[in-house]
Amino acid sequence: VGQDADSFRSQNPTHALLKPFLQKLKNAYTTTASYLQKKLPLASPTLIALSALDPSLRGHSQAAVQLKTLSRLLSHLVPTENIHLEIVRYNVDVSLPRFGDRDCVVEWWGHVFQRKDKYPALISLVKCGLSIFH
Template sequence: MQAKLPLKSKTLQALSSIDPVVRGHSQAVIQLKELAIIMKHLVPTESDPSMEILRYNVDPNLANYEEGDDIVKWWAHVISLGKYPALTQVIRGALSIFHGPLVESSFSLMGDVIDKKSANMRISTFNAVQTVKYTLRSRRRTGITMFKREDVKLGPVDKTVCRNIRAAGKKDKSFREKRIEERKKRQAEYGCRASCGSAERAKTTAQAEERQARLRHVAKQKNAARRKALEALVIARKKKKL
């Protein structure tokens, strides 16, 4: 990607260091350390990947890697050796990043249909939906069979599910309220008023007004042509009398 689209992105530059081809280069060490900082939330606090990165960069016992080989399989072999536990967490996080056509295909992977509502979906919401769908499909169950109770009235209730539903509802409500407050602040700051109708209604109104304006313009042109014709007749009659 850096060769085809050389973006000045520290993250992309750091991610390029996981390519085994650059192993042994001094810049690879620098970028791997940068990647470890970016992925520090994946590394245990008591672990320090810096020394592991140095050892990995000069390790002569690792398998050879040639251009075109599968990088995932190569790293899977390195991880299986157990030499670099902290670096392993960083590499796993880097290799698990969605990229390329996988991002777009994830929308249709679970049979989703993109409409106006889902196209405006937040990333966190989409991630939650995909997680639930994947769980249900992997277990070959539906939502009803997953949480079915033998006795609807007296059967035990999954308190964790209830707690998560309430928490999700509160979180969504607070998010919506926050967006409304931010919108009001922007409206107050720029001196604009809130829209009283939907975008579709506003579009319809604008089209109707444009249609009326065109009709008025056509009527005005017809009246002007009629007046011009009458004036020509009056002038012609005056000439005849003379």
């Protein structure tokens, strides 16, 4: 609810139009949420695999699984030679900086991109994955 409506609601808590308005608002939010859950591709294998590009997931077994899935899904765009070894190495690399809540994903991946000799295929995969949304 916007500021004006919230102000009206707090100043007129018993107004006759308030209860029906709030009920319609609740129904609108519920209907919209249901529609979005049905229509958005939230279960898309590609979107699920792209979620592994979140550096905060590094170290989790599912992150490695999803990065491998992403490499398979994008195999027509990126080299897949040795990528599985690079993914395992990346997942346990203690020399990479920790990803903080306020860190930028693209800037964090820049640390990995500086290690071209260590992660050449993974770097190509990540660049491809991150550029999908641009």
